[in-house]
Amino acid sequence: MNTWDILLWVVVPYVSIAVLVLGTIYRRRYDKFGWTTRSSQLYESDILRWGSPMFHVGILLVLIGHVGGLLVPKSWTQAVGISDHAYHVVAVGMGSAAGFLLLVGMAILILRRRLVGPVFSATTRNDKAMYLILAVVILLGLWTTVRVNAVGPGYDYRETVSVWFRSLFRLDPQVELMAGVPLGLQLHIVTAFVLIAVWPFTRLIHAFSMPIGYFTRPYVVYRSRDPQPARTRTSAWGDRP
Amino acid sequence: MRVMAQMAMVMNLDKCIGCHTCSVTCKQAWTNRPGVEYVWFNNVETRPGQGYPRTYQDQREWQGGWVRTRTGRLKLRSGGRIKRMLSIFANPKLPKIQDYYEPWTYEYEHLLTAPAGEHTPVAQPTSLITGEPTKISWSANWDDSLAGGNELIASDPILARVSGQVKQEFETAFMFFLPRICEHCLNPSCAAACPSGAIYKRAEDGIVLVDQDNCRGWRMCITGCPYKKIYFNHRTGKAEKCTFCFPRVEIGMPTVCSETCVGRLRYIGLMLYDADAVGRAAAVKDETDLYEAQRSVFLDPRDPEVIRAAQAAGIPDDWIEAAQRSPVWDLIMKYEVALPLHPEYRTMPMVWYIPPLSPVVDVLRDTGHDGEDVDNLFGAIDALRIPVEYLAELFTAGDPAPVHAVLRKLAAMRSYQRRINLGETPDESIATAAGMTGPQIEDMYRLLAIAKYEDRYVIPAAHAETAAGLEELATGCSLDYEGGPGMGGPFGEASGRIAPVAVESFHVLAERQRADQHAEVTDPDAPPRRVNLLNWDGRGRPAGLFPPRQEEQPPGEQR
Ligand code: HEM
Ligand code: SF4
Ligand code: SF4
Numbered sequence: 079m080n081t082w083d084i085l086l087w088v089v090v091p092y093v094s095i096a097v098l099v100l101g102t103i104y105r106r107r108y109d110k111f112g113w114t115t116r117s118s119q120l121y122e123s124d125i126l127r128w129g130s131p132m133f134h135v136g137i138l139l140v141l142i143g144h145v146g147g148l149l150v151p152k153s154w155t156q157a158v159g160i161s162d163h164a165y166h167v168v169a170v171g172m173g174s175a176a177g178f179l180l181l182v183g184m185a186i187l188i189l190r191r192r193l194v195g196p197v198f199s200a201t202t203r204n205d206k207a208m209y210l211i212l213a214v215v216i217l218l219g220l221w222t223t224v225r226v227n228a229v230g231p232g233y234d235y236r237e238t239v240s241v242w243f244r245s246l247f248r249l250d251p252q253v254e255l256m257a258g259v260p261l262g263l264q265l266h267i268v269t270a271f272v273l274i275a276v277w278p279f280t281r282l283i284h285a286f287s288m289p290i291g292y293f294t295r296p297y298v299v300y301r302s303r304d305p306q307p308a309r310t311r312t313s314a315w316g317d318r319p
Numbered sequence: 320m321r322v323m324a325q326m327a328m329v330m331n332l333d334k335c336i337g338c339h340t341c342s343v344t345c346k347q348a349w350t351n352r353p354g355v356e357y358v359w360f361n362n363v364e365t366r367p368g369q370g371y372p373r374t375y376q377d378q379r380e381w382q383g384g385w386v387r388t389r390t391g392r393l394k395l396r397s398g399g400r401i402k403r404m405l406s407i408f409a410n411p412k413l414p415k416i417q418d419y420y421e422p423w424t425y426e427y428e429h430l431l432t433a434p435a436g437e438h439t440p441v442a443q444p445t446s447l448i449t450g451e452p453t454k455i456s457w458s459a460n461w462d463d464s465l466a467g468g469n470e471l472i473a474s475d476p477i478l479a480r481v482s483g484q485v486k487q488e489f490e491t492a493f494m495f496f497l498p499r500i501c502e503h504c505l506n507p508s509c510a511a512a513c514p515s516g517a518i519y520k521r522a523e524d525g526i527v528l529v530d531q532d533n534c535r536g537w538r539m540c541i542t543g544c545p546y547k548k549i550y551f552n553h554r555t556g557k558a559e560k561c562t563f564c565f566p567r568v569e570i571g572m573p574t575v576c577s578e579t580c581v582g583r584l585r586y587i588g589l590m591l592y593d594a595d596a597v598g599r600a601a602a603v604k605d606e607t608d609l610y611e612a613q614r615s616v617f618l619d620p621r622d623p624e625v626i627r628a629a630q631a632a633g634i635p636d637d638w639i640e641a642a643q644r645s646p647v648w649d650l651i652m653k654y655e656v657a658l659p660l661h662p663e664y665r666t667m668p669m670v671w672y673i674p675p676l677s678p679v680v681d682v683l684r685d686t687g688h689d690g691e692d693v694d695n696l697f698g699a700i701d702a703l704r705i706p707v708e709y710l711a712e713l714f715t716a717g718d719p720a721p722v723h724a725v726l727r728k729l730a731a732m733r734s735y736q737r738r739i740n741l742g743e744t745p746d747e748s749i750a751t752a753a754g755m756t757g758p759q760i761e762d763m764y765r766l767l768a769i770a771k772y773e774d775r776y777v778i779p780a781a782h783a784e785t786a787a788g789l790e791e792l793a794t795g796c797s798l799d800y801e802g803g804p805g806m807g808g809p810f811g812e813a814s815g816r817i818a819p820v821a822v823e824s825f826h827v828l829a830e831r832q833r834a835d836q837h838a839e840v841t842d843p844d845a846p847p848r849r850v851n852l853l854n855w856d857g858r859g860r861p862a863g864l865f866p867p868r869q870e871e872q873p874p875g876e877q878r
């Protein structure tokens with residue numbers, strides 16, 4: 079266990095999660111006004127109609143997959159009688175489908191951002207940096223999955239990465255487990271933590287306001303004249319043109 | 320019975336000259352910012368015409384408003400909650416910027432920098448969306464006053480519904496202007512469509528607002544509103560809409576559009592209504608019953624039982640008293656001359672219209688008839704099916720009877736008053752023919768034709784004690800978002816802390832409006848502040864609007 083290991087598998091994750099939490103709280107408190115999808119559909123609809131649903135369905139499925147793979151211990155799935163092989167087949171099948179949707183969707187969105195004039199002029203530096211990191215994370219993730227599972231013998235990250243990941247939350251990081259992890263996967267993990275750290279400072283923050291309350295609230299909202307003092311409405315982040 | 324108060328408006332279409340003053344002053348006050356260049360909270364469209372955004376009234380296309388399900392409940396036309404959430408990643412029915420129009424500016428710079436040459440330099444139009452040179456081909460009122468002729472009129476969704484009349488007739492037959500703002504509906508489908516619940520109806524006065532801090536830019540409300548009166552600010556990524564100028568209304572002043580209306584055709588007043596009855600009324604089976612259904616939810620502010628219930632609901636006494644004097648009540652309930660715009664959308668709109676008699680009068684005059692003779696007028700109303708049917712499609716879901724009745728009342732008023740103007744004895748039979756009495760007609764005439772300021776606007780001031788946050792705080796909430804009117808700081812317009820629009824200055828303005836003298840409000844020791852045109856009435860010199868005078872000269876010696 080050298081300094082690098084500590085840095086990559088202890089410091090980076092904790093710092094990144096801390097930045098995510100604090101950044102989100104900060105934005106909630108001081109920059110609610112900047113918290114938006116900043117939809118570009120007014121400029122362009124026909125391409126978005128394909129790209130955005132594909133990308134979002136893909137990423138949400140992938141996220142569910144990650145939750146399953148990282149947080150559910152192998153012993154649990156075995157206990158309910160799912161064989162490792164069955165798990166693997168389902169995970170790879172679903173993962174590939176979701177990954178494909180995600181990849182194509184993202185390609186469409188990025189090309190649209192670049193090629194449609196009005197959308198490009200509404201794209202900030204923040205957006206570009208966000209897309210760069212996001213694309214690197216996604217490509218590395220897909221690449222390792224495809225390489226390891228389709229070409230190689232398959233790598234059981236549930237024995238290593240997942241256990242390490244859960245150990246982070248027990249405040250007892252088992253760094254040694256990360257030693258033998260393939261390089262591609264290691265890169266995916268580190269860049270993912272970079273993405274998590276920048277998350278609250280980009281437009282990706284919109285994912286945290288997934289409007290599930292819509293299903294239960296009454297249609298028409300009544301409110302008394304706002305009794306709360308107004309806070310500053312400026313956005314500190316350059317995520318608006 | 321759950322009594323609620325609603326700030327409402329009525330517009331008398333006969334008086335609209337289509338000057339767009341209301342639109343321009345509204346824009347100056349609210350939407351002269353980047354991101355909302357294409358937005359007109361108040362727009363004036365010519366009917367027949369396509370409207371703004373084009374063909375917005377075609378709900379089969381745009382899917383706005385509510386529909387009644389087979390079980391008699393209301394559902395958003397664009398689908399139930401699940402369907403709408405599934406389409407959130409790309410809203411299938413969002414108007415494109417071109418459906419409004421692509422905003423543009425001119426290269427004025429070129430006029431100054433062009434080298435001397437044979438030809439006068441011209442300022443090319445450039446798109447504010449792409450920044451590229453553009454060809455202007457549409458705007459918020461491109462088909463103003465029937466410009467573009469039958470080719471454009473043919474796409475009027477209302478005209479498409481009027482029964483088999485000869486299309487060419489329309490151009491010569493009639494035309495009128497329809498000024499539109501947000502309807503501040505009793506059953507707002509914009510609010511119902513918002514995934515975040517950021518659009519709310521104010522409990523005190525029914526004004527529908529977008530909470531700029533809670534809007535997440537899902538842009539589903541734009542589809543939800545059948546009047547397309549929610550707009551997307553493409554710079555801030557948030558929805559914006561007409562605010563009923565709440566900072567003004569809260570201190571008893573009319574909205575900017577009303578205040579500046581050249582035709583003085585807007586009326587503002589309170590309506591009390593039974594909030595428990597709204598849902599049922601909006602879901603009546605027949606669309607043609609919606610006009611009456613909406614009238615049935617309004618509560619008579621003079622009814623002792625209603626007064627008791629209103630007091631129990633915490634409505635202050637001066638508000639109840641204002642509701643009793645409300646011109647909106649008189650026009651909707653007493654004279655029954657105001658009608659709702661598109662009741663068939665089932666949102667229970669609260670900006671109502673007195674349909675114009677002028678198309679009928681114009682036809683009479685153009686054909687050499689006396690346009691003030693009651694028999695001529697009544698005959699023409701009966702004979703001229705086109706305007707009546709068209710108006711019915713706008714105001715009563717296609718039922719010509721209420722439109723007929725209103726036009727007869729307006730016609731009767733015209734003839735009745737002419738006799739008085741000419742010094743003849745008033746003819747009670749004219750009034751009777753329209754189902755009114757002479758004194759009633761005279762009262763209505765006072766309200767519609769003389770239309771004094773105090774009669775047009777009966778607006779009780781908001782109560783600070785009912786909302787802790789009135790004054791600075793409340794206005795701070797909706798005016799001072801970035802890019803909003805009220806921002807400024809060390810790094811330019813959009814930086815630094817907010818400079819709240821002081822409600823105090825509205826109070827000063829309100830006093831000035833009523834004062835005989837043009838008092839100046841200047842305090843040399845006051846800190847510099849920004850002046851919002853929203854609270855400037857063109858009189859006096861509010862501090863900060865102009866740079867200080869070079870040298871103060873005694874009055875009389877100036878210039
Ligand atoms: C949780 C539920 C989510 C919802 C309801 C949602 C919704 C939206 C909406 C409405 C837009 C605007 C599309 C437009 O009109 O231009 C958008 C854009 C975007 N979303 Fe999400 N989103 C969600 C989660 C996520 C997640 C988890 C990511 C992760 C990376 C993400 C990444 C993006 C990106 C990159 C864009 C910009 C697309 C563009 O280039 O215009 N979203 N999202
Ligand atoms: S007219 Fe106004 S209140 Fe009614 S649905 Fe549209 S935006 Fe909402
Ligand atoms: S200012 Fe008055 S008269 Fe002029 S267009 Fe507006 S509503 Fe009509």
